[in-house]
Amino acid sequence: MSSREDAIVPEDETVREGAGAARVRRPRRPWVALVLLGVPVLAALLGPWLAGDTPSAQGALPSQPPGAGHPLGTDVLGRDVLWLVLHGGASILGSALAALLIGMAAGVPLGLLAAGPRRGLDETVMRGLDLLLAFPGLLVLMTLAATGHRDWYWLVTVAGVLQVPAVARLVRGAALAPGTRTVVEALRMQGRGWAYIHLRHLARQLAAPLATDAGGRFSVVLYLLASANFLGLGLPVSSPDWAVLIERNGDTLFTQPAAVLVPAGLLTALCVGGNLLVDRVLARRRNR
Template structure:
């Protein structure tokens, strides 16, 4: 672990990404208790520029932009981690079964993933979100349903490369059943690329969810979700650019942090890459 930590700390991009994520985590955990109500309106204070009373200004309804951005950090991070958790569990299970069982099961499960890969992910997520109804929970489910095939393909490839290795043959020779081999020997050895991919996908999930909210298929006003905030304030860019710029910067920094962290994890955990 010390060697892995040293390798990670030698990557300046990974350190920057980790620092940004720690700051975002603190904002999401502690920030909502330190700022005001993100839904409180004051039309007499609408579209006010940044000031000591409102450090990031106010929006078209007089709501404090800082309070909405801080509360939006918790929502956006929750969406990102929720999507990755659902998608990785489903994709890992499908990939493990397809690679471990092989034969007809492999063909059936991989053709199912091909169906999802046949559609553009954003269009498919829009269709699912529209069918389920536009809200935050359905957005998480919709984005998870279009991203699980990535994990399925990744885990299947790892299992196919591992299932003929000597330690698996030794387990079979000792009488281990198929389920024990899958869960005890193949799954732990296939998780490293899943962890790296998950670190990238959290940022991608946040970006996709924000895009769905921007076009009306995700979180609905007055929920302080970053994509919905940009959508609400985009018509006021000329007179109050801070109202849309603040949540957009939140999306930018969060996605950048997860991408930098993913690069660092890949360098540390993948010896072939080094």
Template sequence: MRYPVRTRPPRPARFLLGLLLVAVPLLLALLGPLLAGEPGPRAASFTLGDGHWAGTDFVGRDVWRQVLLGGRTVVLTALSATALAYAVALPLGLAAALTHRAWLEDVLMRPLDVLLAIPSLLLLLLVAAVFHPGTAGLAVLVALVNIPDAARIIRATAAEAAARPAVEALRMQGETWWRMAVGYVGRSTLRTLTADAGTRLTGVLYLVATAAFLGVGVAPDAADWAVMVDRNRTGLFVQPWAVVLPALLIVALTTGANLLFDAAQTPRPHPRTPLPAPPSTRKAPHP
């Protein structure tokens, strides 16, 4: 018996590739500042050689040293903003799905709809223009613009599980809200959250990088991967490494994260055995 041919890469291959792609930028972000060393003398802008194997940037600094120093703000800000967004959106979405009071659901979800109607980049720029946030403030702002969408996804996913008879049975038994929300309904949202986490991290990185381009939360000459891409783009065809290296690291982080989350939500294939052949309809001859 022939089975359909698998067209997607096997789950271990996607997981290992995603782990490799994520490990490189994460290790550079965490260990890079320890390996950067002391800054050397500045050279001419956008040059190669002279002790700088990756060349120099727009103000003559060593590109590789800037890469080692520039990952911490981008990576940690994006990861912190994503975790903070889910930390707020998850209880809001579960509470809205489990409540039987329409007014309480409106109180929880309608303010989020107002935030969702405002373009995220515009809200980020408006708040940043008033408060001038640092790196921690930028993580909070990016999390704020991601909470409404994440909460709506969680609420929509959890609502189906909250309407099952098992939840009503748990209520009649006097189970706590925590046990119903996390122990039963929350587990029904895991696959959706896993699928959403990869794309949300990509969107968060986009917002963090865009904010760095515009000078929000990061100094214009800071050692930051997003700032490097923006400030060195004028010398792209003269000294491309100042743009290519940080851009590749950002792409590797987003692509690897999506592969990891995709591998996590893909069910393991179960071995299948061929079904027995149907009994023959041919009548046996009479003796």
């Protein structure tokens, strides 16, 4: 009897462990991430087309609560908040994506260059990037604004350049990982060229860490640009940009909260949704 029980118990435990592992490994559908990311993205892309060129009503009183003709009320200048929100997402989303692309486009080649076989080149590239890493982002943007460079493209370019050191460090570290480095050396001994090693092998190895970093870095860039606009360093105060709306209507938070909470909620959803979606996609790839 005892031997039979000993033979049965491990089988039951194995079944339970297998079922538990299956439950853990089963990827969940990223509906929450899609909703959080989709709402602000759709508002940014389709908002200008849905809202039209001019507000639905003009000459309204400033800082009015939601009511007839103004579903979200009016801002401190008497403009319809719903119209402003629908027109303000394109600037912040486009600026963040452009700055992120600039950082990736410059950081990835520099990281691969530093991970090459030449030690002197590695030191030169990384020490130069360390100097750039020492400058606080907002301080650089404030200095740029003080010198009269307040145009949109200056703000985006500098925000993108400030991301280059972190991206280059990530790429260099991933390329110099023991497993990746061993394979690269083997490919070089086989006579494989630079394009084959970097565009085929390293591209696959760096895809996952770069995607994860891009999700978090998008939030960093978004925070930097929103902070600059919030401080009046970027877009003009009349811009419908979500960050500008928060700054302009901050004093009316308790009397007209929709003018502050709606754009703030869209910015938060954009950051959180992007990070969650990247995490879920990478988790699904690992479980396959």
